[in-house]
Amino acid sequence: MNVSSIMTKNVIAATLPTTRADVLRLMVKYKKTGLPVVDEEGRVLGIVTRKDFFSHPQEEQVAIVMRWDPPKVSPSTAVERAAKIMVENNARRLPVVKNGKLVGILTxxxxxxxxxxxxxxxxxxxxxxxxxxxxxxxxxxxxxxxxxxxxxxxxxxxxxxxxxxxxxxxxxxxxNIEYLRESISLTKLGISEDEDEWSWEGLRNVMNLYFQEAKVHLPKxxxxxxxxxxxxxxxxxxxxxxxxxxxxxxxxxxxxxxxxxxxxxxxxxxxxxxxxxxxx
Structure with a gap:
């Protein structure tokens, strides 16, 4: 069995140059906790996750926060080999590339x-x-x-x-939405107020960042x-x-x-x- 038979296709990716706000909007909209980062031709440059932002809450530049040159596999890579690469690198996301372009991802x-x-x-x-x-x-x-x-x-x-x-x-x-929704301004957080653009489930994935920046306060x-x-x-x-x-x-x-x-x-x-x- 090879990677092509288990990988996720139609990957949501961030494209450099981009901003932190744009990446966070993608994460919120598509309920993702991490994204591959590609150039304008679809070549994989790195991976950025919500934890990367949590570790650098004051950094706005995605190119500084993201992890460059992540381990990658091809569609023909054996599943066992891909599993070994994921485990050895403690990588929760493995981009799948063909002819240098992103064609899938493994989690x-x-x-x-x-x-x-x-x-x-x-x-x-x-x-x-x-x-x-x-x-x-x-x-x-x-x-x-x-x-x-x-x-x-x-x-x-x-x-x-x-x-x-x-x-x-x-x-x-x-x-929790019951405690926080009334006190949150999505515009202040840099996220669209348009209900079609976000879901609370997606927003919760990145809310910790705004807590660290003191834009959101948790009750006691x-x-x-x-x-x-x-x-x-x-x-x-x-x-x-x-x-x-x-x-x-x-x-x-x-x-x-x-x-x-x-x-x-x-x-x-x-x-x-x-x-x-x-x-x-």
């Missing part, structure tokens, strides 16, 4: 489908993280945002007073008011393909891993699942 989601199709049955625990960052349910939302930005961990299990998992929180969850309400209470976990002995299937169905890029007593052990990230496709 962990594309590889998860292969894991499910091949019914890879290694146990989840073999691929889960060794460390797991958690947060207490009464932590104020504004403090939680600081913790997320300082740690670089954008999704955390939430624990109750008994140390048991009671929810999941991401930076996107913190920017506890995390438990923002967290996702519908917690989906996976047993550590479950076959990996079943975890991948859950991720695909629920549009998750991580799953908390539990033991036989439902005690939290760690977390499984989608890019770790991709490792199962890399030949030994």
């Amino acid at each position: 962990p989601t594309d590889f998860l489908k292969v894991v499910v199709k091949r019914k890879i049955d290694e146990p989840v625990e073999r691929y889960m993280e060794q460390q797991c960052f958690t947060i207490f349910k009464l932590t104020p939302a504004n403090v939680a945002a600081k913790m997320i930005n300082l740690s670089g961990v954008f999704a955390m299990p939430v624990l109750d007073e008994h140390g048991e998992i009671c929810g999941m929180i991401t930076d996107r969850d913190l920017f 309400e506890p995390v438990e008011k923002f967290m996702n209470k519908d917690v989906v976990t996976v047993f550590r002995k479950k076959p990996l393909w079943e975890a991948a299937e859950i991720m695909l169905k629920r549009d998750f890029d991580q799953l908390p891993v539990v033991d036989v007593h439902d005690e939290l052990l760690s977390i499984l990230y989608d890019i770790r699942v991709v490792r199962s496709l890399v030949p030994p």
